[in-house]
Amino acid sequence: MINLTINGKAVQAEEGSTILEAARKVNIDIPTLCFLKGINEVGDCRMCVVEVEGRRGFATACIQKVEEGMVVKTSTPAVIEARRIVLDLILSNHDRECLTCTRNGNCELQKLAQEFYVDEIEYQGSRNEYEIDDKSPAIVRNFNKCVLCRRCVATCKKVQGIGAIDCIERGFASQVSTYKNKSLNDVNCTFCGQCIEACPVGALKEKDSTQEVWKALRDEDKYVVAQTAPAVRAALGEEFGMEIGTNVTGKMVSGLKELGFDKVFDTNTGADFTIVEEGTEFLDRFQNGGTLPMITSCSPGWVRYMELNYPELIPHLSTCKSPHQMFGAVIKSYYAEKMGIDPSKIFVVSVMPCIAKKFERTRDDMQGAGYDDVDAVITTRELARMIKQAHIDFLNLEDSEFDAPMGEATGAAAIFGTTGGVMEAALRTVQEKVTGNAFEKLEYEAVRGEQGIKRAEVDMNGKKVKVVVASGLKNAQTIMEEIKSGKADYQFVEIMACPGGCVMGGGQPIRSSKERATIDIRSKRANCLYSIDEKSTIRKSHENPVLKKIYEEYLGEPGGHKAHELLHTSYVERQKYLLDD
Numbered sequence: 263m264i265n266l267t268i269n270g271k272a273v274q275a276e277e278g279s280t281i282l283e284a285a286r287k288v289n290i291d292i293p294t295l296c297f298l299k300g301i302n303e304v305g306d307c308r309m310c311v312v313e314v315e316g317r318r319g320f321a322t323a324c325i326q327k328v329e330e331g332m333v334v335k336t337s338t339p340a341v342i343e344a345r346r347i348v349l350d351l352i353l354s355n356h357d358r359e360c361l362t363c364t365r366n367g368n369c370e371l372q373k374l375a376q377e378f379y380v381d382e383i384e385y386q387g388s389r390n391e392y393e394i395d396d397k398s399p400a401i402v403r404n405f406n407k408c409v410l411c412r413r414c415v416a417t418c419k420k421v422q423g424i425g426a427i428d429c430i431e432r433g434f435a436s437q438v439s440t441y442k443n444k445s446l447n448d449v450n451c452t453f454c455g456q457c458i459e460a461c462p463v464g465a466l467k468e469k470d471s472t473q474e475v476w477k478a479l480r481d482e483d484k485y486v487v488a489q490t491a492p493a494v495r496a497a498l499g500e501e502f503g504m505e506i507g508t509n510v511t512g513k514m515v516s517g518l519k520e521l522g523f524d525k526v527f528d529t530n531t532g533a534d535f536t537i538v539e540e541g542t543e544f545l546d547r548f549q550n551g552g553t554l555p556m557i558t559s560c561s562p563g564w565v566r567y568m569e570l571n572y573p574e575l576i577p578h579l580s581t582c583k584s585p586h587q588m589f590g591a592v593i594k595s596y597y598a599e600k601m602g603i604d605p606s607k608i609f610v611v612s613v614m615p616c617i618a619k620k621f622e623r624t625r626d627d628m629q630g631a632g633y634d635d636v637d638a639v640i641t642t643r644e645l646a647r648m649i650k651q652a653h654i655d656f657l658n659l660e661d662s663e664f665d666a667p668m669g670e671a672t673g674a675a676a677i678f679g680t681t682g683g684v685m686e687a688a689l690r691t692v693q694e695k696v697t698g699n700a701f702e703k704l705e706y707e708a709v710r711g712e713q714g715i716k717r718a719e720v721d722m723n724g725k726k727v728k729v730v731v732a733s734g735l736k737n738a739q740t741i742m743e744e745i746k747s748g749k750a751d752y753q754f755v756e757i758m759a760c761p762g763g764c765v766m767g768g769g770q771p772i773r774s775s776k777e778r779a780t781i782d783i784r785s786k787r788a789n790c791l792y793s794i795d796e797k798s799t800i801r802k803s804h805e806n807p808v809l810k811k812i813y814e815e816y817l818g819e820p821g822g823h824k825a826h827e828l829l830h831t832s833y834v835e836r837q838k839y840l841l842d843d
């Protein structure tokens with residue numbers, strides 16, 4: 263341990279830690295802007311400058327390592343003045359339209375401007391003016407609000423292993439750009455949205471779909487159905503100031519009903535469909551010599567990544583649609599028929615933790631019943647916005663239940679929202695089908711937890727099945743390289759594009775750099791889902807009575823002809839068009 267003094271307090275810090283880490287340990291706050299723990303530790307913006315006794319100039323707290331006997335002062339008048347100048351310079355070249363900015367109220371730059379009471383910009387001069395890139399179905403980039411912190415660049419490169427964006431030019435011309443400055447739509451971006459989660463300001467945001475949804479809700483001719491993904495209920499409350507990981511299922515359903523949706527269904531039922539179909543597909547491949555390992559396909563950012571980077575391995579991908587697409591197809595076929603509703607009048611809105619699902623719904627082969635499976639995708643953040651626009655008092659809403667007959671789901675489906683959850687849910691079904699035994703212990707601890715890659719072995723009537731779970735696209739790349747080189751000795755792979763799975767999706771509430779450094783957000787949200795599973799009376803997808811009924815009455819056998827028509831899809835190679843100019 264290293265002994266130092268910060269603002270007169272004796273502090274002990276681990277060797278190798280930074281002044282910022284040491285200060286936070288004793289509740290001394292130092293402002294940051296470009297810093298993102300473990301991802302972007304570059305000391306570029308200089309908001310975190312501090313004085314170190316005996317040194318000329320300032321030290322940068324986010325990268326300066328602690329030293330024995332160091333005496334640090336974090337808030338002298340000189341330090342405050344220096345930070346204010348940094349802020350003034352950033353704001354002088356910033357599109358300061360807070361009132362119409364998506365991050366108004368949740369912007370790290372705005373917060374700093376408030377704290378430092380910047381009521382006037384001292385430095386006036388030229389301003390960069392960039393065109394807004396809104397060509398993709400998922401992400402909008404407005405670099406007039408960019409503070410050049412590079413948090414997005416580091417996230418895309420280091421966490422996702424992609425490098426769709428990078429810094430180009432120098433000085434005043436510096437900019438975050440793409441290959442040949444193309445739209446994100448036309449480069450190797452996967453629409454995972456992790457850069458949006460990393461951005462401290464409003465330079466990156468999801469493509470807003472709330473207006474389409476309001477329009478459908480106004481249209482008396484439309485039958486508007488909402489379906490909500492598992493991870494949304496574990497995070498929506500944060501947008502209303504609730505503790506991270508609070509289960510707000512009941513309030514969320516009530517909120518959607520108050521917004522005027524005709525029905526509110528649970529995408530978890532769709533997740534149960536996915537498990538039954540995917541389990542059937544896996545068993546078929548496993549027992550009849552099909553392409554193995556089979557890889558899950560419910561994360562659309564991951565699917566796009568595979569189509570872009572490993573098209574030769576597409577046969578490994580399960581042909582199952584993701585849960586909300588499956589469920590949309592079932593709503594527009596079985597449910598429409600049963601209720602006597604014209605499917606062309608049904609408008610399905612998926613509430614998702616994911617940005618890439620906005621792209622997924624526009625893919626070819628996502629029209630199982632002859633209509634788009636899903637008509638609009640809104641993120642957790644967008645749903646919160648709609649609830650706020652409608653002045654619904656979310657915190658005081660009474661709980662409501664999902665609507666029958668499509669609102670019943672199992673505990674297995676709930677854990678879909680976290681890394682390892684799809685694998686665990688699949689194993690509960692597959693292991694029972696193969697061995698014929700009903701297992702009492704349903705928790706597969708080996709595939710739980712925060713590690714980016716988890717490996718496990720499951721016994722199925724003497725036959726060992728090796729499984730791998732990876733989250734984050736950099737980890738996915740490791741697995742794909744193992745498969746490509748023939749080193750893979752496993753049979754079943756779960757991949758989610760976002761590190762930690764959907765609970766940490768690109769459409770979830772955005773937490774500040776400080777919160778990301780000091781709170782285990784992933785575990786809190788994931789534990790919420792594990793606790794929903796634990797409390798569920800039915801915890802295996804194949805035991806869901808709603809599914810049993812729909813297969814009996816309508817779909818026939820899992821993996822059968824009708825099920826394939828509605829619940830499965832196909833993939834395309836996307837490399838070629840990237841090379842096109």
Ligand code: SF4
Pocket residue numbers: 356357358359360361363364365366367369370371372407463464465
């Ligand atoms: S990015 Fe932040 S500071 Fe800039 S306009 Fe938006 S809310 Fe205001």
Ligand code: SF4
Pocket residue numbers: 401417418422424425426427446450451452453454455456457458
């Ligand atoms: S959405 Fe994902 S892949 Fe695309 S630029 Fe952002 S981090 Fe990179």
Ligand code: SF4
Pocket residue numbers: 407408409410411412413414415438457460461462463465466
């Ligand atoms: S887009 Fe956002 S995260 Fe990326 S450099 Fe600009 S401000 Fe930073």
